[in-house]
Amino acid sequence: MTSTILESTTETDQRSGTRLRVDNLRVGFTKGGRSKRVVHGLSFELAAGECVAIVGESGSGKSVSARSLVGLTGAGAVVEADELSLDGENLLAFTGRDWRRVRGSQVGFILQDALVSLDPLRPVGQEIGEALRLHGWGDKSAREAKVLELLASVGVPDPANRARQRPDELSGGLRQRALIASALALDPGIVVADEPTTALDVTVQAQVLDLLEETKRRGKALILISHDLSVVARLADRILVMSGGHVVEDGPADQVLNDPQHEYTRSLIAAVPGAHTRGRLLGSQVPPFVSVTSRREPTPFAGPVLEACELVKRFRRPDGTAHTAVDGVSFTLERGETLGIVGESGSGKSTTARIALALERADSGSVRLLGRDWTSLPERRRRPLRREISVVYQDPLSSFDPRWDVARILEDAVGRTELRSGAARRERVAELLALVGLTPEVLGRSPLTLSGGQRQRVAIARALAPWPAVVVLDEAVSALDVSIQAQILDLLTTLQAELGLSYLFISHDLGVVSHLADRVLVMKDGVVVEHGAVTDVFENPAHPYTRELIAALHPLSAAPTTEG
Amino acid sequence: MTPTLQTESPTPAVAPAVAGGGGTSRALRAARSIAAKAVGGLVVLWGAATAAFAAQLALPGDRATVILNVRAGQAMKRTPEELAGVIEQYGLDHPVILQYLTFLGGLARGDLGNSYQQYRPVWDVIGEQIGATFALTFTAIVLAWVLMVVWVTLTAGRRPQVRALGSLAETVTAGLPHYWLGIILMLVFALGLGWFPVIGGTGLHGLLLPALTLAIPLAGFMGQATRAAFETALTQPFVISARMRGMGDLAVRLRHVLRHAVLPAVTLSGWALGATVSGAVVVETIFTRPGIGKVLVTAVNAQDLPVVTGIVVVIAAAYVVANLLVDVAYTLIDPRLRTS
Numbered sequence: 067m068t069s070t071i072l073e074s075t076t077e078t079d080q081r082s083g084t085r086l087r088v089d090n091l092r093v094g095f096t097k098g099g100r101s102k103r104v105v106h107g108l109s110f111e112l113a114a115g116e117c118v119a120i121v122g123e124s125g126s127g128k129s130v131s132a133r134s135l136v137g138l139t140g141a142g143a144v145v146e147a148d149e150l151s152l153d154g155e156n157l158l159a160f161t162g163r164d165w166r167r168v169r170g171s172q173v174g175f176i177l178q179d180a181l182v183s184l185d186p187l188r189p190v191g192q193e194i195g196e197a198l199r200l201h202g203w204g205d206k207s208a209r210e211a212k213v214l215e216l217l218a219s220v221g222v223p224d225p226a227n228r229a230r231q232r233p234d235e236l237s238g239g240l241r242q243r244a245l246i247a248s249a250l251a252l253d254p255g256i257v258v259a260d261e262p263t264t265a266l267d268v269t270v271q272a273q274v275l276d277l278l279e280e281t282k283r284r285g286k287a288l289i290l291i292s293h294d295l296s297v298v299a300r301l302a303d304r305i306l307v308m309s310g311g312h313v314v315e316d317g318p319a320d321q322v323l324n325d326p327q328h329e330y331t332r333s334l335i336a337a338v339p340g341a342h343t344r345g346r347l348l349g350s351q352v353p354p355f356v357s358v359t360s361r362r363e364p365t366p367f368a369g370p371v372l373e374a375c376e377l378v379k380r381f382r383r384p385d386g387t388a389h390t391a392v393d394g395v396s397f398t399l400e401r402g403e404t405l406g407i408v409g410e411s412g413s414g415k416s417t418t419a420r421i422a423l424a425l426e427r428a429d430s431g432s433v434r435l436l437g438r439d440w441t442s443l444p445e446r447r448r449r450p451l452r453r454e455i456s457v458v459y460q461d462p463l464s465s466f467d468p469r470w471d472v473a474r475i476l477e478d479a480v481g482r483t484e485l486r487s488g489a490a491r492r493e494r495v496a497e498l499l500a501l502v503g504l505t506p507e508v509l510g511r512s513p514l515t516l517s518g519g520q521r522q523r524v525a526i527a528r529a530l531a532p533w534p535a536v537v538v539l540d541e542a543v544s545a546l547d548v549s550i551q552a553q554i555l556d557l558l559t560t561l562q563a564e565l566g567l568s569y570l571f572i573s574h575d576l577g578v579v580s581h582l583a584d585r586v587l588v589m590k591d592g593v594v595v596e597h598g599a600v601t602d603v604f605e606n607p608a609h610p611y612t613r614e615l616i617a618a619l620h621p622l623s624a625a626p627t628t629e630g
Numbered sequence: 631m632t633p634t635l636q637t638e639s640p641t642p643a644v645a646p647a648v649a650g651g652g653g654t655s656r657a658l659r660a661a662r663s664i665a666a667k668a669v670g671g672l673v674v675l676w677g678a679a680t681a682a683f684a685a686q687l688a689l690p691g692d693r694a695t696v697i698l699n700v701r702a703g704q705a706m707k708r709t710p711e712e713l714a715g716v717i718e719q720y721g722l723d724h725p726v727i728l729q730y731l732t733f734l735g736g737l738a739r740g741d742l743g744n745s746y747q748q749y750r751p752v753w754d755v756i757g758e759q760i761g762a763t764f765a766l767t768f769t770a771i772v773l774a775w776v777l778m779v780v781w782v783t784l785t786a787g788r789r790p791q792v793r794a795l796g797s798l799a800e801t802v803t804a805g806l807p808h809y810w811l812g813i814i815l816m817l818v819f820a821l822g823l824g825w826f827p828v829i830g831g832t833g834l835h836g837l838l839l840p841a842l843t844l845a846i847p848l849a850g851f852m853g854q855a856t857r858a859a860f861e862t863a864l865t866q867p868f869v870i871s872a873r874m875r876g877m878g879d880l881a882v883r884l885r886h887v888l889r890h891a892v893l894p895a896v897t898l899s900g901w902a903l904g905a906t907v908s909g910a911v912v913v914e915t916i917f918t919r920p921g922i923g924k925v926l927v928t929a930v931n932a933q934d935l936p937v938v939t940g941i942v943v944v945i946a947a948a949y950v951v952a953n954l955l956v957d958v959a960y961t962l963i964d965p966r967l968r969t970s
Contacts, residue, residue, distance in 0.1 A: 136874055138870065138873055138874065141789075162878075166876045166877070166878060167876065168876075169873070169874050169875060169876040170874065170875040170876035171876065173874075174874075175870075175871070175874035177867050177870065177871055177874075178867070179867070182866060182867045182868060183867040183868055183870075183871045184868055184871065185868045185871075185872070185886050186868070186966070187889055187890065187963070187964055187965065187966070193871075196872070196875060196877070197875040197876070200875055200876045200877055201876060232965065232966070234966060245871075248871070248875065249874075249875075251875075
């Protein structure tokens with residue numbers, strides 16, 4: 067902060083510590099002569115050492131609102147407000163030069179996922195130093211020293227070496243810290259964090275929240291933006307809940323979390339999965355189940371549908387050293403049961419899933435499917451069994467051919483050999499759509515134009531097309547907003563109950579696993595460190611790593627809440 | 631968190647330690663890859679030389695007669711006595727394999743043989759002209775880069791009308807034939823406005839129009855490849871991060887976005903270093919410049935085979951060097967390629 071800004075600060079704000087005043091903020095976009103308003107009146111005040119959280123689904127207008135505070139709303143945006151002032155300066159009258167002065171020095175912005183939010187081609191130290199350089203901070207050597215100091219202050223060990231590494235060379239936690247350091251470089255009074263923990267492993271999420279909490283304690287004013295109420299629960303003093311561009315609820319955090327007034331807030335709180343939501347649906351509506359006529363009779367088999375025995379998989383790293391990704395993993399999956407595999411990136415859980423799907427060959431050990439040899443067979447002899455196991459990935463978009471519409475994607479999954487007539491295939495597709503709660507309207511659309519939840523429903527329909535016995539769900543709900551995640555989880559629960567499916571559920575999110583799974587394997591560094599019934603593991607974790615995971619859980623998913 | 635190899639890479643915290651401390655193994659790997667590329671380059675050179683040698687054999691007519699006719703500048707029937715001298719001099723009575731090995735041996739010693747027409751070493755013939763051609767080609771590539779970077783940075787990711795104008799200009803210029811563009815530039819700037827000499831010469835002043843003739847279509851071509859990557863990079867979150875640090879739009883484009891967009895253009899530059907030689911033939915004729923292009927055309931017309939072969943080998947060498955440079959540039963621009 068420079069002295070000129072302090073002079074222009076109004077006296078009342080100085081006394082009360084108010085940094086930011088937003089009164090009736092309205093944001094619209096004009097495109098091709100038509101204008102569309104996406105934020106209808108947002109008001110709040112922010113003082114030093116305070117945290118305001120804006121919570122809502124994607125498209126609710128929360129990110130647009132935050133970006134309008136630094137003048138980066140985007141092309142064609144119209145920002146209006148009764149008042150929009152930062153440290154006494156009227157933001158509505160700002161020119162490009164004013165904005166550039168304020169950005170970084172008075173308002174620091176932290177975006178989601180440092181892997182793409184920091185320039186992937188440059189060392190992180192350079193990115194942090196750039197913020198200093200842009201605002202004329204010190205000379206080159208002073209800046210270099212400051213970068214190391216900043217990295218150390220956000221808890222990065224060995225900053226001298228880390229500063230020279232690119233985001234992809236750092237672990238998820240370290241690069242997110244580096245991103246935060248770049249936003250805090252000039253000691254801005256206000257820090258805006260837009261989904262700062264989304265897509266991160268739980269333990270890393272907890273580290274990031276700790277860091278933000280400390281920032282707040284040092285007197286920063288914090289604006290926290292998330293789709294997930296449980297993320298903001300710990301930090302927020304005040305919570306604004308947005309839906310469709312309107313603020314539907316606004317109040318002190320305690321009140322919003324414990325005594326929500328609006329129906330939408332209540333549904334957001336109820337949507338957070340955890341041990342306390344086991345055995346019931348997260349949404350208020352039961353997904354309607356459409357009985358299916360064309361379903362193939364399940365292949366009769368009494369034993370476990372999937373049985374993995376002592377799986378081992380080694381990879382060679384780029385530098386030539388060997389690495390054991392999966393080390394002696396065994397499990398069984400009974401019919402109609404959900405087995406959760408929980409662990410962080412690099413724990414070997416996805417490799418285990420790929421071996422179970424026979425997409426990856428294990429170095430030793432084998433998987434049996436419906437009591438028959440599966441992974442030990444050559445692919446040609448595996449093919450008749452393929453229809454018994456299918457998969458849903460985190461990001462269905464990358465597993466759909468972008469040139470195909472939904473009808474073609476699903477007809478392809480039904481298979482030409484299975485149903486020879488086109489009419490019969492279309493009938494099956496219609497049935498699958500109804501099963502996952504989609505209307506026939508989506509048939510002609512490309513997956514690109516579907517929402518995240520619709521896409522995941524299409525992915526589930528595709529997985530169900532051959533009527534498999536086992537569905538592998540590899541982080542299938544991890545990229546979804548909580549409210550959409552709740553709908554998909556409810557759908558999965560209903561489908562399992564009605565169709566007798568077995569799920570192998572891979573996730574880094576213990577909350578989701580404890581909601582859905584019957585039994586759980588906890589994996590770390592390729593080894594199963596703990597396994598058992600979810601309730602046992604969750605209530606009496608034996609391994610320190612499991613305890614760490616549980617400690618990192620958000621308060622809303624860890625403890626029963628009042629929403630009943 | 632997509633289930634790719636990258637995010638599933640085991641214990642990411644260990645990888646940096648390897649990258650930081652494994653200096654010797656990294657140097658070893660670098661040395662090995664350079665050696666492999668050098669061997670690859672030699673194979674390319676050998677292939678080009680062999681093809682050129684085979685083409686000599688495949689030409690119609692008796693080679694001794696051809697040589698005598700080239701020397702005399704007129705075609706006529708030769709007596710056996712005349713032919714015997716030439717056959718003796720060039721070893722044309724030896725088995726083909728021996729001739730081939732002699733030829734390769736000469737190449738290895740840097741001896742490209744003698745010109746049939748000019749009675750002097752091919753090296754001298756090429757050496758006199760190659761400097762002018764390389765100056766032209768190099769200037770053209772530099773100019774093309776400047777034009778392309780300025781144009782793409784100013785027009786990519788702007789309003790729809792500006793973007794349309796930007797890519798239209800690239801499509802049009804990429805398709806301009808050298809002979810047409812060269813003549814127009816000469817008519818307008820040399821004859822019309824008198825800003826540049828009509829006869830090129832080797833000076834810097836005379837270099838600009840010929841270089842522009844080569845550079846404009848190349849810039850359009852590279853711009854098409856760069857624009858798409860540039861617009862993709864503009865939508866990346868790190869661009870917003872940089873803006874939120876207080877960086878201006880133009881600075882973000884130049885310091886962050888450009889680097890993500892130039893790899894296709896770098897590849898094209900390697901290709902262009904060789905390909906502009908063929909354009910140089912046209913340009914050198916229009917602007918009456920000295921250069922290897924003209925030597926090549928004359929030599930082909932006159933069937934002065936040692937000169938043709940020499941030029942083929944020299945151009946192949948230029949390609950090999952250019953592609954080695956492109957490989958180096960790649961890892962400098964995108965360091966992630968070094969580890970993968």
